[in-house]
Amino acid sequence: MKTKELKDFLDSKVALYNHPKFLETDPIQVPHDFSNKEDIEISGFLTATIAWGNRKSIINNAKKMMELTDNAPFDFIINHKKKDLDVLQSFVHRTFNGDDLVQFVKSLKHIYEHHDGLEAVFSRHAEAKSLQNAIHEFKKVFFETPHLQRTKKHVSDPLKNSAAKRINMYLRWMIRQDNAGVDFGIWKSLSPAQLSCPLDVHSGNVARKLGLLNRKQNDAKALAELDKNLRRLDPHDPVKYDFALFGLGVFEGF
Template identity: 65%
Template sequence: MKQSELKSFLDEKADLYNRMDFITSDPVQIPHRFTQKEDIEIAGFLAATIAWGNRKSIISSANKMMDLMGNAPYDFVMSATEDDLARLQSFVHRTFNGQDFAAFVHGLKHVYTEHRGLEAVFARHRNGNGMQQSICEFKKIFFTTTDSPRTHKHVSDPMNNSAAKRINMFLRWMVRDDRRVDLGIWTSIPASALSCPLDVHSGNVARKLGLLQRKQNDAKALAELDATLRKFDPNDPVKYDFALFGLGVFEGF
């Protein structure tokens, strides 16, 4: 397939799956429940953090997180008492448990009280055209309030050669402003800086289409895929995540 034909094919598939009805079966529905900027950010960050495994299970667990926070995530983060945090101990999603949940609340409060919020942290530390250094710096700031290794593993670090799929997905939700699936509430980061949330499905499809040669789904593979997708659309390369994901999950490509 010629490059022009491949671009047309991916553009068509991206448009097919980048539709409002996609939300009903995806964890992005969790931040869509809210209207306040900080609520959207926190709900999105937490939902993305636990986004591995069966999508129905992810959505169910993310809704439980919101319930435990009184469906007011920002207010909970900023005002939770020790008794409030103790109630989080019942939460479990795969390896993310109540101890991790409470530590994340502490980390989020630190980000909002000391660093002007999630958007400010990611925007301030952006280096060059990508977000990988920014993710690394965010992780350092976020975990200032905890030294638990088991909790640290729930935020990936691209500087340790991770593709950081879940946090790149969160950034896509917050930055892309297309009035459909993604919420686009952050204005200080351009969509051109985003990276594809690389996972098993998108990686396999990308290899079959000749977009990616590296076999591992790591930071080096992500850089390779980024470079390829930016040739197709330098302003919004991550829109092709919808094509790769849809082809892999819904079409068994």
């Protein structure tokens, strides 16, 4: 497929899937239950953290996390007492358990009290055309406080060759300016041009079939290759094509 042909094809798929109906089956529906900026970004971060496996299970468990934090995640994180954390111990999603959730609550409290919140941490280390170093620095800040070693695996590090799919997806949710009402675009200090496509089995396989990706592993090097090719199609909003790649893979079996 020639570049213009490929762009037209993918743009048509973006129009199809970047639509409010997308919310019905996607974990991004969970932060859409909130209106306060901090509640949106915290619920989004916790939801994205457990976004692997069965999508229905992800959504159900993300909603369970919100219930455990009294459906007021920011207030819970800032004002919880030690005894309030006991209720979180019952949580489990695959390998992410109650101990991990308690650790995440403590780390998030530290970030809001000492680093001006999630957006500020990512903004501080952002590069002109990439947030991969910002993700690496974010992980360092996230685990500045005493922490469980086991919990570190739940925050990816692109500088250790991870595609960091879940954090890149989360950043898309927060940063991408979306007139369709799916992505939030509430982090104004960062630009959609800096985003990277959340690379998983579905988007990776479709990208390979379309000639957007040659590398066989879904790792940081593959992400850099895919990013380069998506930026050629739209340098200002490259990750809108996540909707096309994901939709083609999951809904159309492309």
